Amino acid sequence: MAGGTYYVQECPTCGRSLQIRVEYLGKRVACQHCAAKFEACDPSSVNYPPMASGISLLARADELIDTVARAGKAISPGATSGSGSKC
């Protein structure tokens, strides 16, 4: 076997797929396309959160939107869809 084992990781800066030696895992590597430096981490490893941050960000945005929507309703109680109070 010549060379060693590679895995594919996307460059966080230019988004291109890079072949990175597994021995560089956890080390700073430089993208061969844009020369950006980033830490090599195996996407299939347990320590690597695959898109978790993005999902939590989306969830947080959802929460924020929900809060804003509720606040908007509280501020303008003009449109009450409840049953009319007839005497």
Ligand SMILES: [Zn+2]
């Ligand atoms: Zn790059």
